[in-house]
Amino acid sequence: MQKRNARKRQAVTALEEGHKLALEQKPDEAIRSYAKALELDPMMAGAERGLAIGYAAKNDDASSLEHYKAYLKLAPNAPDADDVRAIIDKYEKKKQQAAEAAALERAKAEEKRAKQPRRRHR
Numbered sequence: 001m002q003k004r005n006a007r008k009r010q011a012v013t014a015l016e017e018g019h020k021l022a023l024e025q026k027p028d029e030a031i032r033s034y035a036k037a038l039e040l041d042p043m044m045a046g047a048e049r050g051l052a053i054g055y056a057a058k059n060d061d062a063s064s065l066e067h068y069k070a071y072l073k074l075a076p077n078a079p080d081a082d083d084v085r086a087i088i089d090k091y092e093k094k095k096q097q098a099a100e101a102a103a104l105e106r107a108k109a110e111e112k113r114a115k116q117p118r119r120r121h122r
Contacts, residue, residue, distance in 0.1 A: 011041035018050045027057040045074035049084075065091040 018033035034050035041047070052067035068088050072081060 007040045011037045011044055011047070014040060015044060015047050015050065018047070018054075022050065022054060022057075025057075027054045030054045031058075043074060045071050045078065048074060049080075052084075061091055061094065065095075 014033050014037035018030045018037060021027075021030035021033055031051060031054040034047045034054060037044050037047035038051070048067050048071035052064045052071060055061075055063035055067060065088060068084050068091070071078070072084055072088075075081065078084070
């Protein structure tokens with residue numbers, strides 16, 4: 001029991017350190033602190049949220065999305081759950097638009113190749 005309580009206290013300390021580092025605009029260090037908090041307490045929803053925000057600050061949409069989803073699994077009724085769902089929807093739409101744009105570019109490139117005359121080998 002004491003060992004579990006000590007791990008919980010260490011997790012809370014790591015979470016608080018992550019918050020401090022995030023406010024100092026040090027996303028890499030904040031991410032490390034939040035990851036440590038989760039390692040110590042895998043059910044710490046705030047650490048998942050912190051990771052999501054940290055990755056968003058680094059423009060890593062895929063990682064941010066992953067951690068926002070994990071946050072909602074741990075805290076589906078959190079006060080900011082609706083806001084987080086809206087963020088997830090935004091990321092999902094952006095991801096879909098990027099996939100559609102890539103498919104269009106591939107189709108255009110294929111069409112261009114098809115219009116080019118074929119070379120004859122002698």
